[in-house]
Amino acid sequence: MTDERASRKMSAILSADVKDYSRLMSADEEGTVKDLNACREIIARCVDDHRGRVVDSPGDNVLAEFASTVEAVKCAVQIQKELKARNANLSEGKRMEFRIGVNLGDVIEEEGRIYGDGVNIAARLEGLADPAGICISGTAFDQVKGKLPLGYEFVGEQTVKNIPDPVRAYKVLMEERDAGKLIGVEKKAPTGRWLEVAAVIFFVVIGLIIYKFYVSKQAPSVKEALGEKASIAVLPFDNMSSDPDQEYFGDGISEDLITDLSKIPDLLVISRLSSFTYKGKSVKVQQIGEELGVRYLLEGSVRKANGDVRINAQLIDAATGHHLWAERYDGNTSDIFALQDKITRKIAASLAVKLTRQDQERLTQ
Structure with a gap:
């Protein structure tokens, strides 16, 4: 040959x-x-x-x-x-x-x-x-x-x-x-509805990113951390289970976050192609931030078993490597909308953020 x-x-x-x-x-x-x-x-x-x-x-x-x-x-x-x-x-x-x-x-x-x-x-x-x-x-x-x-x-x-x-x-x-x-396969629902768990994470990031419009005086540390320009990369969520099918569940959450965050005006969101080059690699957050040209990174992990799901999410300042926000969420996929409401209330309370109906509708379209 x-x-x-x-x-x-x-x-x-x-x-x-x-x-x-x-x-x-x-x-x-x-x-x-x-x-x-x-x-x-x-x-x-x-x-x-x-x-x-x-x-x-x-x-x-x-x-x-x-x-x-x-x-x-x-x-x-x-x-x-x-x-x-x-x-x-x-x-x-x-x-x-x-x-x-x-x-x-x-x-x-x-x-x-x-x-x-x-x-x-x-x-x-x-x-x-x-x-x-x-x-x-x-x-x-x-x-x-x-x-x-x-x-x-x-x-x-x-x-x-x-x-x-x-x-x-x-x-x-x-x-x-x-x-x-x-x-034995994680089923992906139609666009806009599949991975409702990802909607839980939306509010984690959104509450921080749209701060200049809605952050109250009760959250000065978040406001100071975000600064003038918001740019973010959503890294692939780690699969914490040995089940290979759940790898796609975590990837799907990351992909949907990238898609929905990109709907926010004046927000720079790095593409999936660039973010996913770091999948499975051990790289310092400062290096990732410098290579992608972003100030913030969202990373997390997903564990799913018998209908139950646990999501850990962290917002990181890529310049310093410091965690600006971190939270763990537990819920059941059969009642995911109730879980979403629960997480939304927790985020609103912790950040003193009020999301308008227009903002929420834009993110769920």
Whole structure:
């Protein structure tokens, strides 16, 4: 493989193979080959329907490539549904069932073929799938969640052959009754309503940032600390649980804070792309403030278990590293609006801040 002929790109990879292929061949070679060719025709048509291409089909395997992860998963579902309909007319011993793996990853393309870990992971996920089932990687799940009428079950971080790092794996639930179901997965609600916990934090920051309009004489230390110009970076909230799915819960809180704080006029809010470069890194706050050009940092942590949530939030002066404000909040996600009201009252009391209805409406839009 030479550099002149090979190129790298991101692709959605679908890998499929036949369950018990050796047994089927042993029982009826000619019949199995005939059935395999019929199934390949179904798969090739489905791939074409979803703007993909069949890259290779060695033995009982089919490898396909897509520009869109959503289309790759939709194709996998269509394949399984059509094969299920075909198998319904056959005896159990004659049925040909495929297992499918889908991954989004970096691949090397040379003369129409694709290679690399992106392909290998798709093949390993295929082995984790149930017969007539689909298993997708965490990178693929991140792209399709909430976009298709499907359910998903997180099956953990899997150690797979020849891949150094564990791979997050999710089974796709294709039954209509499972649409929207997320087993072991933190479900993200629609924009403006999901992560209501983040709304709790809004008032922590807002009470400090809009000080020049609303801070009373009872809060001189906050007023003095904020100074003339307000600029802030919201750092990724730490996941204090061993559950990898909660990583997205904390990231979601940070992202929603960035989005909503950006709605405030005359407030400089650093973008997610810049703030998240510090995720998982041990860097002094003074260095972060200098590199991002901000005076204040908001950092925190999230712990969630059995419907209960605990959020720790701290507002930090990036110039000195001193904490200007810190608080811990405990509540239940099933009654998150009541928790929000409770926290709002606590913040208003501690800062002697009164938020107008217009301010609150702007932040919840």
